[in-house]
Amino acid sequence: MALYPLPIARYTVAAFAVLFFLVIPLMLHEYFLSVANLVWIAVIGALGLNILVGYTGQVSIGHGAFMSVGAYTAANLATRLDSPWPVNLVAGGLMAALIGAIVGIPSLRIKGLYLAIATLAGQLIIEWTINHVTFISGGVQASIEVARPRLGPYVLSSQRDMYYFLLFFVVLAIVGTMNLMRSRIGRAFIAIRDQDIAAEIIGINIFRYKLLAFAVSSFYAGATGVLYTYFLGIANYEQFQIGVSIDYLAMIIIGGLGSVLGSIFGAVFVTLLPIVIRYAMEAVSGVFFSQATVLNLIPALRLTLFGALIIVFLILEPEGLNRLWRNIRSYFRVWPFAY
Amino acid sequence: MRKSLTALIAIVVAIAGIVGSVPSASAQSKGEIVIGLQCDRTGATQIVGTVLCPAFHDYIALINSKGGVEGYKVKALEIDHEYKVPPGVEAYERHKKEGAVTMAIYGTPHIYALAAKLTEDRIPGTSPGFGSAAAADGTRYPYIFPIAATYWSQGAAAVDFVKKQLGGNLKGKKIAFIFYDNPAGREPIEVIEALAAKEGFQLKTFAVPPPGVEMGAQVLDIAQRFRADYVIGHLFGGAPGVSIKEFKRVGYPLSKFVSFVWGAAEANIEAGGGFAAAEGYHAMQFAGVGGDYPVLNEIREMYKKEGKQPPKEMASTVFYNRGVLIAALHVEAIRNAVKDKKGGKITGEDAKKGFEKISNFTLGGLVPPLKVTPQDHEGGGLVQIWQVKGGKFVKETDWFAAYQDVVAKHIKEAAAKK
Numbered sequence: 001m002a003l004y005p006l007p008i009a010r011y012t013v014a015a016f017a018v019l020f021f022l023v024i025p026l027m028l029h030e031y032f033l034s035v036a037n038l039v040w041i042a043v044i045g046a047l048g049l050n051i052l053v054g055y056t057g058q059v060s061i062g063h064g065a066f067m068s069v070g071a072y073t074a075a076n077l078a079t080r081l082d083s084p085w086p087v088n089l090v091a092g093g094l095m096a097a098l099i100g101a102i103v104g105i106p107s108l109r110i111k112g113l114y115l116a117i118a119t120l121a122g123q124l125i126i127e128w129t130i131n132h133v134t135f136i137s138g139g140v141q142a143s144i145e146v147a148r149p150r151l152g153p154y155v156l157s158s159q160r161d162m163y164y165f166l167l168f169f170v171v172l173a174i175v176g177t178m179n180l181m182r183s184r185i186g187r188a189f190i191a192i193r194d195q196d197i198a199a200e201i202i203g204i205n206i207f208r209y210k211l212l213a214f215a216v217s218s219f220y221a222g223a224t225g226v227l228y229t230y231f232l233g234i235a236n237y238e239q240f241q242i243g244v245s246i247d248y249l250a251m252i253i254i255g256g257l258g259s260v261l262g263s264i265f266g267a268v269f270v271t272l273l274p275i276v277i278r279y280a281m282e283a284v285s286g287v288f289f290s291q292a293t294v295l296n297l298i299p300a301l302r303l304t305l306f307g308a309l310i311i312v313f314l315i316l317e318p319e320g321l322n323r324l325w326r327n328i329r330s331y332f333r334v335w336p337f338a339y
Numbered sequence: 340m341r342k343s344l345t346a347l348i349a350i351v352v353a354i355a356g357i358v359g360s361v362p363s364a365s366a367q368s369k370g371e372i373v374i375g376l377q378c379d380r381t382g383a384t385q386i387v388g389t390v391l392c393p394a395f396h397d398y399i400a401l402i403n404s405k406g407g408v409e410g411y412k413v414k415a416l417e418i419d420h421e422y423k424v425p426p427g428v429e430a431y432e433r434h435k436k437e438g439a440v441t442m443a444i445y446g447t448p449h450i451y452a453l454a455a456k457l458t459e460d461r462i463p464g465t466s467p468g469f470g471s472a473a474a475a476d477g478t479r480y481p482y483i484f485p486i487a488a489t490y491w492s493q494g495a496a497a498v499d500f501v502k503k504q505l506g507g508n509l510k511g512k513k514i515a516f517i518f519y520d521n522p523a524g525r526e527p528i529e530v531i532e533a534l535a536a537k538e539g540f541q542l543k544t545f546a547v548p549p550p551g552v553e554m555g556a557q558v559l560d561i562a563q564r565f566r567a568d569y570v571i572g573h574l575f576g577g578a579p580g581v582s583i584k585e586f587k588r589v590g591y592p593l594s595k596f597v598s599f600v601w602g603a604a605e606a607n608i609e610a611g612g613g614f615a616a617a618e619g620y621h622a623m624q625f626a627g628v629g630g631d632y633p634v635l636n637e638i639r640e641m642y643k644k645e646g647k648q649p650p651k652e653m654a655s656t657v658f659y660n661r662g663v664l665i666a667a668l669h670v671e672a673i674r675n676a677v678k679d680k681k682g683g684k685i686t687g688e689d690a691k692k693g694f695e696k697i698s699n700f701t702l703g704g705l706v707p708p709l710k711v712t713p714q715d716h717e718g719g720g721l722v723q724i725w726q727v728k729g730g731k732f733v734k735e736t737d738w739f740a741a742y743q744d745v746v747a748k749h750i751k752e753a754a755a756k757k
Contacts, residue, residue, distance in 0.1 A: 035429055
């Protein structure tokens, strides 16, 4: 069965491919590409978390820590063994998958909020370990510099290079997730989410699939961490603290649990909204207030507006931006008749 | 459904309209030099940012009111990053787009995250009072400028100060080091350990786990079990205030406590119960303290001319003066660069050379007599110690740096390691 049975869907995907691979990177200033790069990193991470939380129904507050596992694995390999980035990327993902599966063991006994707290413990333990074990962290500063990734003789360093580098993995992650969810494994995940006892009765090995969900999700997280490390040129433990885990949870809840498009929407929304709000306020606020007030006002108002908009969108559509988008689509599909 | 959808579409269109209409400021338009300023007015360290950033702008405004730098106007473009890394990266790229020639980075994780970019883009970035101490080595990190005493220099200065306080000999003395348990907190330990071996004192370290509000056990241990002769504190955020309260509670004299630069502001003392409670507390500073400097009078004058009261941030002199110091050093670097370029437009590379020419620029005592060179981006690692006495900070020592050979050895080792 094809991913896109309708021709219009195929054309749309082709149009998006042209837009993202040619129009955006070749037309826009590097600054906008740097913003896009931050979005791409968030998209991969959000997809991974959505596999666990949205599709399998296991709440996790340890996503940031799994990212750091990937980041430090890759950074250590890169500096100690001088291994190339594709190896580091896979190794970082696998190491994160392993640690993720271990942190996920309590999920066999506990659910919901209790599991959330157990994964929170995982986050804190991993943070502490990286912070204190100098073998992993590479010294008291807990930061390891890595060289820029290279393709043959070409070093990827500008934001435009990074854009293509990251976009490639975004596409891979999206296609991978979509296919995973159509497979036996994906169906098992969804069955566990909807009713785990029923799932067990129809022959799904809960032990295996729950841990697999943690492992797959953490693999995405680890890969995100590696990509982030290559994007910045350094692995630093302060970039993966608990706030990051919360940010990713916010992304998938706003975007829509259990949907690929929702993860993308959420990542775009959470990353771009503060920037868009700042641009908008820089444009208008100067009319009303003095310069010094504006400088104090913009950050404060931006935070408030960000929070308020999240609440507005969640009240408007509790199932997230993905559902909102589907409603809009359905509305225009039968337009001008009422939906 | 239909109504809310219509409303939603209207909102989206409105936002798009506003964003589209933003006038895109042309990069480094004629006669204007841009400084990229990262701030944290809303995040974990807002206690610093809400004072430091207005001070930065005040100094820039003062310079512009006096005709700018060699005829050029200076513009500090501020972006708040909530002490989060991705917004910091975005802020950096935005500043680059607007043509910034120097970057005032704020935050340890941020200077790490941007280290590679700064070097690739050849734009100098400053990390005063935080960041990696190894960055003092200008040959290893050509585009990072700590421009103030790093944690290694602070540790060396603290030990030197303690030595003088304890009568010039540390042999057999017990010194406790209480620190915030994160990379920045642990950074000075290696230097202090080296000095313990050199001077023959007994060192014991006490970690305070983040967020740094629980330290009762550690303080009790220092005061009653270890019975330290002197305590060196290296805490951030709310932790210095808590430490003052805890040492008070166990009856340890604060006159035997010297704090690193992030536990040294009025706000920290007030959080610890006020100046009366903290009597005797020693605080290390990388900028002058108090409101009695010519440059501050000029800023007050400037406000007066506009018919306004001086800003309330000026009352918090420690952070305010640091903001002025950072701004002044950026302006000074730009001034040096413009002079060298003789009228041409300066680039980040020129500004880097400008930083490396800063020497004996003291702003009437607010700034230490730094000497920044292509090798030494720290500028000498000078600090002053101020003591809480009679309701205010009183200067105890003049600018000094200590054990520079030991610090230099560590910088060299760090550079060789990578």
